[in-house]
Amino acid sequence: GAGVSQSPSNKVTEKGKDVELRCDPISGHTALYWYRQSLGQGLEFLIYFQGNSAPDKSGLPSDRFSAERTGGSVSTLTIQRTQQEDSAVYLCASSYNEGEAFFGQGTRLTVV
Amino acid sequence: KNEVEQSPQNLTAQEGEFITINCSYSVGISALHWLQQHPGGGIVSLFMLSSGKKKHGRLIATINIQEKHSSLHITASHPRDSAVYICAVYPPYQFYFGTGTSLTVIP
Numbered sequence: 580g581a582g583v584s585q586s587p588s589n590k591v592t593e594k595g596k597d598v599e600l601r602c603d604p605i606s607g608h609t610a611l612y613w614y615r616q617s618l619g620q621g622l623e624f625l626i627y628f629q630g631n632s633a634p635d636k637s638g639l640p641s642d643r644f645s646a647e648r649t650g651g652s653v654s655t656l657t658i659q660r661t662q663q664e665d666s667a668v669y670l671c672a673s674s675y676n677e678g679e680a681f682f683g684q685g686t687r688l689t690v691v
Numbered sequence: 692k693n694e695v696e697q698s699p700q701n702l703t704a705q706e707g708e709f710i711t712i713n714c715s716y717s718v719g720i721s722a723l724h725w726l727q728q729h730p731g732g733g734i735v736s737l738f739m740l741s742s743g744k745k746k747h748g749r750l751i752a753t754i755n756i757q758e759k760h761s762s763l764h765i766t767a768s769h770p771r772d773s774a775v776y777i778c779a780v781y782p783p784y785q786f787y788f789g790t791g792t793s794l795t796v797i798p
Contacts, residue, residue, distance in 0.1 A: 612785075612786065614786070614788075621777075621788055621789070621790045621791060622777065622779070622786075622788040623788075624785045624786050624787070624788070627785050635785060638785065670733075670734065672734075678739065679724070679736055679739040680724060680736055680739070680781075680786075681736060682726075682733060682734040682735070682736065683733070684733040685733060685734075
């Protein structure tokens with residue numbers, strides 16, 4: 580694709596429900612990153628994939644968060660039993676190896 | 692302690708002024724990114740640097756690996772440059788982000 584695509588662009592969910600966020604990286608990009616930006620806060624790194632592997636999962640804020648990547652392409656970030664503090668914009672970026680990163684437009688998650 | 696420190700946090704300039712935003716980091720890196728985020732908008736990568744200097748239009752970015760410091764310069768600033776500018780370093784395997792510099796350019 581022309582750029583990094585994230586879906587949905589907006590998601591409102593009830594507290595306690597599970598949500599799944601999707602990231603389609605630029606075709607051929609080997610590295611994929613997930614971040615989040617809470618209201619008025621800076622960017623927080625969540626997880627990084629090189630191919631289908633995530634060398635370091637320590638950035639995930641709790642065990643309710645998980646992420647996977649299949650086929651070296653699409654990635655999903657799953658949040659189980661959502662809490663209000665999970666409300667944020669979730670951003671995805673991709674790059675070819677350690678090259679320049681391109682960012683998606685983000686998914687705005689609101690937990691009510 | 693933040694791995695990445697940016698200054699200033701807020702900056703207001705008159706149109707046409709030369710602007711400098713600074714970034715210092717404490718970790719070893721393979722690359723540094725300058726990102727731009729407009730209000731309500733997405734994030735755009737302006738530059739990726741691993742050494743030296745890059746120029747794109749009115750934007751110039753420099754990095755000194757030995758001093759662990761980078762600067763973003765905007766020449767002849769314009770109101771459309773108003774945005775948050777974020778420095779991000781890549782150790783690798785993850786990014787560390789600065790807290791951003793909020794720039795407002797007044798006509």
